[in-house]
Amino acid sequence: MLDQLSTASIAEALDIADAHHWTRQPPRSDRARLRFLASKEKDPAALSRRLGATPQKLRRLLASQPGAANQELSRAILKEVVRLWQPRIRHRAHQVASQQQHSMHVHFCGWFGFNASAGSSDDGRLRRLSENLHHPYPARLLEARHHNASEDELRTIVADGIGESYFKVSPGRSGLHAVRLADIDYIEFSYY
Template identity: 45%
Template sequence: MPPPLRLSAATVQEALDRADARHWTRNPPRSPRARLAFLLRQAGGDQTALATRLDVPVRDLDSLRTVRRPSEEDPVQQAVERDIIRLWQPRVRHRAHTTILHNNGQMMVSFRAWLGFTAAAGSSDDPRLRFLTLSLQAPYIERLFAARHRNASEDELRRILSDTLGACYFHRTRPAHTAETVTLDRIDYLEFYY
């Protein structure tokens, strides 16, 4: 049996997907064989395409058919888990996002990452490690959800989250029209709550 689902991540994409897992109405497949079967159905039965998407060798996917106790540290198992979480119950995910947006829902983000801060006059110092928990504002929640629905790149999601952090944290005591920007560098830990 696989270990309990981790809710934090090191990428914005994965953190959003893991937050969506709280809204599932059914659990995803648990055994390595059942997970592989689900992912192969999503890939149209093309094992080579699945291996390419997961960025693992095809022979490593074959080994999933015989694994009894998957190791949490195995990169193939981690790739499979990330893809299961990304693909499981897409309608439930969209419905949860729509409900949150229509009810002026809140999104909390908790993270530990290196943040840089630049202004028109130049950069402050090198990025600093910060551990913050913030409530995000509605327009940014919508931007994050819309970008995730169209499978935006991690770079684009980080830019949206950086803009969000700038608006929700750094600009609380500054005029909104200033040319300051926040850059989100290395993410050590990231978790969304909604």
């Protein structure tokens, strides 16, 4: 199920990493997944907006009418289930990851480097990296995700953490340029 998902979104990548801590698997069919989502969201219009489908299409899917689900809708339903499944297990895993040193690993392909003048050796470029996020970045990242921080805020936390790990610089030191992460092709997280 999770092998169907890859993403350039940090929030979605964290949700996918959370799925590796589940103690029970979510429903397998689109209809069962949609029933689960409908139990969490009482407003059908809000659910249909989040899934990018009309309320009528969702009703047809719940009634098992043929042709109700397409690949795009199936993927949207799966992403929402991954985001909402087993919140207590997710919270417990976040607490453990936030308290442990070197507990989060990130693997990505994207534009990464210092904010420097164009053409300098410090200028950013497309990189494919696998790095550990050191303390306190996992805790900051998971807390920001818990509070539904914007993708830009999450990206800044990840960039600072990778910059400290990869370049061995702290973003707070005077005289150092901040690092930036942009144009992400894909990103994956894992934590223990």
